[in-house]
Amino acid sequence: MTQVSMTVNGRAVSGEVEGRTLLVQFLREGLGLTGTHVGCDTSQCGACVVHVDGKAVKACAVFALDLQGAEVRTIEGMANADGSLSVIQQAFQDHHGLQCGFCTPGMVMSAAALLAENPKPSEAEVRKYLEGNLCRCTGYHNIVKAVLAASGQDVAAIAAE
Amino acid sequence: MPKDHGIGASQKRREDLRFLTGRGRYTDDINLPGQLYAAFVRSTVAHGRINAVDTATAAAMPGVVRVFTAADFAAVGGLPCGWQVTDRHGKPMLEPKHPVLAEGKVRHVGDPIALVVAETAEQARDAAEAVILDIAELPPVLDMKAAVAGGPLVHDELGSNLCYDWGFVEENREAVDAAIRSAHHVTTLELVNNRLVPNAMEPRCAVGDYNPATDETTLYTTSQNPHVIRLLMGAFVLGVPEHKLRVVAPDVGGGFGSKIYHYAEEAAVTFAARALRRPVKWTASRSESFITDAQGRDHVTKIELALDREGHFLAVRTETYANMGAYLSTFAPCIPTWLHGTLMAGNYRTPLIYVNVKAVFTNTVPVDAYRGAGRPEATFQLERVIDKAARELGMDPIELRRRNFITEFPYQTPVALVYDTGNYHATMDRLAEIADLAGFEKRRQESAAKGLLRGLGVNCYIEACGIAPSNLVGQLGARAGLYESATVRVNATGGVVVMTGSHSHGQGHETTFAQVIAEMIGIPESQVEIVHGDTANTPMGMGTYGSRSIAVGGSAMVRAASKIIAKAKKIAAHLLEASDSDIELKDGKFTVAGTDKSVDWGSVCLAAYVPHNYPLADLEPGLEETAFYDPANFTFPSGAYACEVEVDPETGKVTVARFAAADDFGNVINPMIVDGQVHGGIAQGIGQALLETCAYDENGQLVTGSYMDYAMPRADDVPFYAVDHSCATPCTHNPLGVKGCGEAGAIGSPPAVVNAVIDALQRAGHTHVTHIDMPLSPARVWAAMQH
Known part of the structure; x- marks a missing residue:
């Protein structure tokens, strides 16, 4: 076991991990941050997406020990300071972009990363970017709408085309 | 508004x-x-x-x-x-x-x-x-026909791999054979309904x-x-x-059956x-x-549709091999039988139907219900054979369907079901609008200008939901009752807790069930809490599957709430010194009819728990009621779906360009949530039609054992969908007039996609291509075009 220290959602944290401990295990089991989910074992589903140093990362594909000193942000750190939903989270609720909620944390984290890179994506760009996030409930319709809405675009007009 | x-x-x-x-x-x-x-x-x-x-x-x-x-x-x-x-x-x-x-x-x-x-x-x-x-x-046994033809035994002690050989309706068999022998035209289609992995996330x-x-x-x-x-x-x-x-x-x-x-x-x-x-x-x-996880579908079917000179359906005969896998999962035997054979009338007046199903053990993962469960298998074969028949007879496939629509309700099918309501012509009319079927030819020309083959597929579906009357399913072999339960507990200060036997795993019951109770009593939804998922604090209930939650669980809740309201009216009558038959409840207030005398909901609830001024001789204190609801019949959601695809003639790749769904779900509690249910079902249906399959190699190893091999639909595999449920014929036998919406999208969409691809190829001159088995991968579509 080795000591690892990083910043998670603005808070300095540390813990003992094995060399094989994945970031997602450290978050879920070490820190009790169970909002980040594990939906597969091949880094395909995206339920575990978090931000590491501002970039979207699949937390099942990186070892905790490789993140000494890193800045990590998870779904638990996405709401506004007063606890209200952020623009992206609110758009997911407003447009019914989630059903069972299991893929949702990863979707929100990916969407946030997309909008940070590309503040006004086209529908096709949203769909392409979210290729690494599987959802079995929504058929993606309302997720894509939610991301477009969060970017400030007129969703009704785009979806009606 | x-x-x-x-x-x-x-x-x-x-x-x-x-x-x-x-x-x-x-x-x-x-x-x-x-x-x-x-x-x-x-x-x-x-x-x-x-x-x-x-x-x-x-x-x-x-x-x-x-x-x-x-x-x-x-x-x-x-x-x-x-x-x-x-x-x-x-x-x-x-x-x-x-x-x-x-x-x-x-x-x-x-x-x-x-x-x-x-x-x-x-x-x-x-x-x-x-x-x-x-x-x-x-040596493993994997192929169903080989398994029943003397292959290795999965279970030595059973002496056979044939779980059952089911005929329905057995008494109709000879009449169906005779009708098919003497018909003007018989269309035959052999197809595979591909095995799927449900893949809740x-x-x-x-x-x-x-x-x-x-x-x-x-x-x-x-x-x-x-x-x-x-x-x-x-x-x-x-x-x-x-x-x-x-x-x-x-x-x-997520569950989807699994x-x-x-x-x-x-x-x-x-x-x-x-x-x-x-x-x-x-x-x-x-x-x-x-x-x-129990897998889904996996049927190998031959279907024959007999028609007269005018295109009226005379008889349907099917023979299906249904894979059970290695063991019988909890509800596996009923899926290819009672949830499949009874649906073979579809939306049509077909007087004679015979369904034969051979359920087979193989050395594969057990198969059970997956979203739709038997009904997608029924819909797919029926709606595909109708399309093929239309082509053979030179008829428009929509017109052929319309010619055979059931138009009078209630309607007794020859396969045991009694449809209470529906309006299939109106649903098809609505589809034509939302899908802009009139604009197809223009869009086809635009695709052609890009070198792409555009096709249109349209089909209908019917499903039997709200599973199910317990005495009926008991006769059919169910070893369980299929009622649902709810306890409505009103607190002393007027807040309401509903403990339901239904279970929500994405369907949003905590929101929709609260909407129903709030409407019944006339209180804000924020005063209603929905509790589910724990046997310690919910009454014995059968849970959520088969699009049954609002139709059966919602009905139980309405029934319990009705008991609450009846008792609350008695308390209000006492407080208002009136007869309870004169008490009206509106917007959370009990009023003596025709007067301005009233008492609010909260005061009545408080009186029930602090019964100082209360008819204790006639009425128990407290305000808590439980109801069990056993449905009188199934519910019958129906719809008409349209898919437009573009096929790349160079590669065989199919792109879903447009998808529209017009559904009749009866009354709807929360349209946003219903739309979302349909969206998700459509994506699963497109997945089945174009992407997904569960493949075993000759040794019984699962080749598609991860998301690298099993092609789940992703955001860029699907378009926005046009969905509509404004054509509503409420269910006649449950208190909310609801039918259920959870599975419709997955039932109605696979034939629409396949019909569209076949249409695209036919229009491009590939007239020999009458069917391609799902999933319609680029390799399969390309190969079909090469002959």
Whole structure:
């Protein structure tokens, strides 16, 4: 076991991990941050997406020990300071972009990363970017709408085309 | 003006706040003090004889607490099957034992052989790899026709791989044969309904817990129906009485059928927790899900449709081989029979129907209900053969359907069902509008200008939901009742808690059920709380599947709330010194009819619990009622779907360009949520039609065992969908007039996609291409165009 220290959602944290401990295990089991989910074992589903140093990362594909000193942000750190939903989270609720909620944390984290890179994506760009996030409930319709809405675009007009 | 509250309002979901902030509580999020971790040792071969299981090395490894094998489960029952089908000769189906851990033989890749329990998940996994298996591999049987033609036996003691040979309606068989012999035209289609993996995004998980001080056992599990699991596991497997057994299904990350069944892992971790007196947790890896979650579909079918000179349907005859896999999953036998054969009338007046289904054991993962469950299989073959018939007769496929639509209700089909309501012409009219069918030709030319082949596929569907009248399903072989329950508890200050036997795992019941209660009483939805998923605080209920929650669970809730309102009116009458027959409840206020005398909801609730001024001689204090609702009939949602595809003639790649769904769900509680249910179903149907298949190689190894091989629909595989449910004919036999909407999208969409691809190829001159089996991968479509 080795000591690892990083910043998670603005808070300095540390813990003992094995060399094989994945970031997602450290978050879920070490820190009790169970909002980040594990939906597969091949880094395909995206339920575990978090931000590491501002970039979207699949937390099942990186070892905790490789993140000494890193800045990590998870779904638990996405709401506004007063606890209200952020623009992206609110758009997911407003447009019914989630059903069972299991893929949702990863979707929100990916969407946030997309909008940070590309503040006004086209529908096709949203769909392409979210290729690494599987959802079995929504058929993606309302997720894509939610991301477009969060970017400030007129969703009704785009979806009606 | 759309409503802003109550029934019919697109209320935002209250569930979303916890899911959007990482505060959901799924089973894998639960960790109990002193918890141990379980890992299963599973068969790596499809069929084999177990000579020895050597656990000595594993048991001595760091952190290992115990290794269980089949011998430890000798006194435990097998996993029960919940439905007994009777074959066409009146004999019960062949029913093998399904042990918790494999005894003597392994029968599919993934069959559990041993259970390692250790202090950490990693230690359990490491030790599981150290269990030494001596298994003599046997030839597997995978092809269904080979399995019934004398292939190796999956279950030696049964003497056959044919679970049952079912005929429906058996008395119609000769008349159907005669009608087909003498018909003007018979269209024949042979097809495969591809095996699918449900793939709820949350892998299954189970945590067993035992308190020796109270002798209480608790199972936390990813289930769509915790009460059913408690009954099956307690009474049939572990012998734990229900009052000492609690099953909790907390937030569940999707089910689609795969989380209905009682699985070996649930019983195994509960057994281990009782034996070790410590909590035991197992979480499936996705690779494990692929080889243990019950799979769906997998039918091989020949269908014949007989028509007269004018295109009227005269008879339908089908022969289907339905794969059961290696064991009978909880409801497996009823899916290809009662949920499939009874749907073969579709939306049409076909006077004579005969359905033959041969259910077959193979060395594959068990098959059971997956979203739609039998109804997609029925719809696909019927709507495909109708399209083929239209082409053969030179008729427009929509016109051929319209010519045969059922138009008068109630309608008794020749396959046992009585449709209460529907309006298939109106639904098709609505589809034509939302799909802009009139604009297809222009869009086809635009595609052609890009070098792409555009095709249009249209079809209808009917489903039987709201499962189901208990006395009827009992006659059909169900070993359970299929009512639903609800307790409505009103608190002293007027807040309402509904404890429902339904279970929500994405459907948004906490929002929609509250809308119904708020509307009935006339109070804000924020005063209503919905509790579900825990046998300790909900009445015995059958859970959520088959689009039944609002139709059956909602009806139970309405019935309980009606009892509450009736009692509250008596209390109000006492307070207002009037007769209870004169009391009206509106907007949360009880009024004496025709007067301005009134008392509000909160005062009546308070009087019920502080009964100082109260008719104690005639009425008990308190305001809490329970109701069980057993439906009088199924509900019959129906719809018409249209798909437009573009086919790349160079590669065979199919792109879904447009998709429209016009559904009749009867009354709708929350249109936003209903739209979302349809969207998700459509994506699963497009997945089945174009992308997904569960493939085994000749050794019975699952080739599509991960998301790298099993092609799930992704965001850029699908378009925006046009969905509409304004054509509504309310159900006549439940109090809300609702029909259910959960499965429609997955039932109606596969034939639309395939019909569209065939249409595209036909228009491009590939007139020999009358069918391509799903999934319509680029390779298959390209190959079809080469002949």
